[in-house]
Amino acid sequence: xxxxxxxxSRLFDAHNRGYYDDVLDLFQKYRIQYPTKTHxxxxxxxxxxxxxxxxxxxxxxxxxx
Numbered sequence: 001x002x003x004x005x006x007x008x009s010r011l012f013d014a015h016n017r018g019y020y021d022d023v024l025d026l027f028q029k030y031r032i033q034y035p036t037k038t039h040x041x042x043x044x045x046x047x048x049x050x051x052x053x054x055x056x057x058x059x060x061x062x063x064x065x
Contacts, residue, residue: 003040010047019050026050 014020026046034042 007040007043011043014047014050017051017054019054022050022053023047 011020011023014023023043023046026049027042030037030042030045031039034045037045
């Protein structure tokens with residue numbers, strides 16, 4: 001699996017789960033904060049953080065019900 005295909009797949013998942021815009025915002029912040037990292041690494045970092053937040057929000061909803 002190429003980096004492009006893997007990244008595209010993860011971005012589609014982010015869109016379907018509702019945190020795509022958060023990923024893009026965080027990616028822009030990371031571009032400034034880590035100028036030497038590749039865009040693949042920056043997207044991975046942003047996707048990982050946003051997915052973690054999404055999972056925590058789901059867990060909180062499950063506990064509240």
